[in-house]
Amino acid sequence: MNRGQKDDLRKLVEGDIFFDEPMGRYTSFGIGGSADVLIFPREVSELIEIISYLRYEQVPCFVLGKGSNLLVKDGGIRGAVISLIRFFRRIKQAGENKDCAMIEAQAGISLTELIDYCLKRGVMGLEFASGIPGSLGGGLMMNAGSFGGELGQVVKRVTIINGEGKIREKERNELSFSYRKLHLSKDAIILSALLELKTGAANKMAHKVKNLLVERRLKQPLKYKSGGSVFKNPPGFFAGKIIDETGLKGLKMGDAMVSDHHANFIVNLGEAKAGDVILLMERVQREVYERKGIKLEPEIKVIGE
Ligand SMILES: Cc1cc2nc3c(=O)[nH]c(=O)nc-3n(C[C@H](O)[C@H](O)[C@H](O)COP(=O)(O)OP(=O)(O)OC[C@H]3O[C@@H](n4cnc5c(N)ncnc54)[C@H](O)[C@@H]3O)c2cc1C
Known part of the structure; x- marks a missing residue:
């Protein structure tokens, strides 16, 4: 990435931007050389402008979640790294009937925060993911799972930005999840997801989460x-x-x-x-x-x- 491109990005980005940033700070391995630029956009409109700019300039772009499934090589990353974990963390309950609760969350929220939110509202179905240290976006891309559950099982809809900077909604039947993989086009960025969960007894769920965390601590x-x-x-x-x-x-x-x-x-x-x-x-x-x-x-x- 040249100096002119770095200057352009500095002007374009309203969120946080870091140049030559060591990736070891952003990965759970604590390992990794520097990325040319690391960007935490604030808004969708800004993200679209950044993607368009990078595409026009033919600068490669990698999407980072919480870096808990990544090994970044020692030479670092040429091009841009974009992460939603600072500013794309909104979450809301998007409807509920007798048994079913819909939760809509942005991709940058951590799975831990998401589970806490559900626990407080008596929404069940994500307990299996307790202790997985990723974000919702990374969790969906990896179809993260444990204790018999996988994120793909609770997804109703995913909203993405494609490589042309267009926002697209993908319904459950258009999504293909397999073992530790969501099959999306290479340059898709997950913005948010609608999760279809169940209403339940908060104390039962809290007990289950606690047990799963203990089991994790014993095994890992x-x-x-x-x-x-x-x-x-x-x-x-x-x-x-x-x-x-x-x-x-x-x-x-x-x-x-x-x-x-x-x-x-x-x-x-x-x-x-x-x-x-x-x-x-x-x-x-x-x-x-x-x-x-x-x-x-x-x-x-x-x-x-
Ligand atoms: C101690 C420990 C325990 C773990 N236990 C489990 C476990 O039980 N089960 C399990 O499945 N995994 C587990 N993991 C692995 C990891 O936590 C999961 O894969 C997690 O879902 C990764 O999320 P992340 O946000 O850290 O993604 P990252 O590691 O940052 O990225 C993973 C992939 O997702 C892509 N990505 C991230 N965000 C987006 C986005 N918004 N849009 C598009 N692509 C995106 C990245 O480009 C990359 O390809 C564990 C990891 C650790 C360190």
């Missing part, structure tokens, strides 16, 4: 920085169990380590580089393939250069 190495599960579960298997059986728990590259608590987590012991994590991922994939004949596919997204 939450005292270290990480990107969550590194590999997808191959059909019929658990990636963590396979890696454990291959004897790779505790394996280290620099400050990156295959967690000795949960083998499908790679943790950052302090100063890990993306290069260390990538070498470790490749080693795990190689050894699991050699010993078990199973190909592990990454769940975390590796981006940048």
Whole structure:
């Protein structure tokens, strides 16, 4: 990105803008080189102008949520990173009848805030996502799930901006969710979603959320920085169990380590580089393939250069 483009963006952006910003500050791994520019737009109209400008200037653009499923390489990101997590956080109840409650939320809200909002209003159906440290936008793109639930199951409608800067609404029947993936065009940005949930007993839900959070704390190495599960579960298997059986728990590259608590987590012991994590991922994939004949596919997204 050249100086003129940076000057233009500074004038265009009303929200927050940072140049040459280290991405380690915005990822749960705490790892990542600098992005040329990181933008937190305030309004939809501003976002549309930014997208149009970047498209015209042929500047690549990446959408960042809470960075909890990302490994940003040490060379950083050329082009622009746009994130909705600062200013696109509105949430409202959009209707309710006897059993059903509709919640409309913007993509930048965290899943934790969303669940708290639901708990306070006796709205059930998102408890499965308790403790997933992402945003609604990232959660939808990843079809995030746990304890038998997935976000795709509760979506009624998603509003996106496409690559031409046009706003489009996609109804449930136009959306294709699969394991850890929502199939949208490459340059789509999720703005908001309408979720179809249920009315229920707040105390029962609070109890369930509490139990799931305890279970998470017992199973996951939450005292270290990480990107969550590194590999997808191959059909019929658990990636963590396979890696454990291959004897790779505790394996280290620099400050990156295959967690000795949960083998499908790679943790950052302090100063890990993306290069260390990538070498470790490749080693795990190689050894699991050699010993078990199973190909592990990454769940975390590796981006940048
Ligand atoms: C400790 C820990 C535990 C975890 N547990 C789980 C779990 O139980 N289940 C699970 O599924 N995941 C889990 N994860 C992974 C992660 O939290 C989820 O994938 C989460 O949904 C990612 O959301 P995010 O906002 O952080 O997205 P990011 O990591 O920022 O981005 C993920 C993808 O979504 C895209 N994206 C983000 N926002 C938008 C948007 N508005 N429009 C379009 N694209 C967008 C990004 O471009 C990227 O491709 C865990 C992670 C950690 C660190």
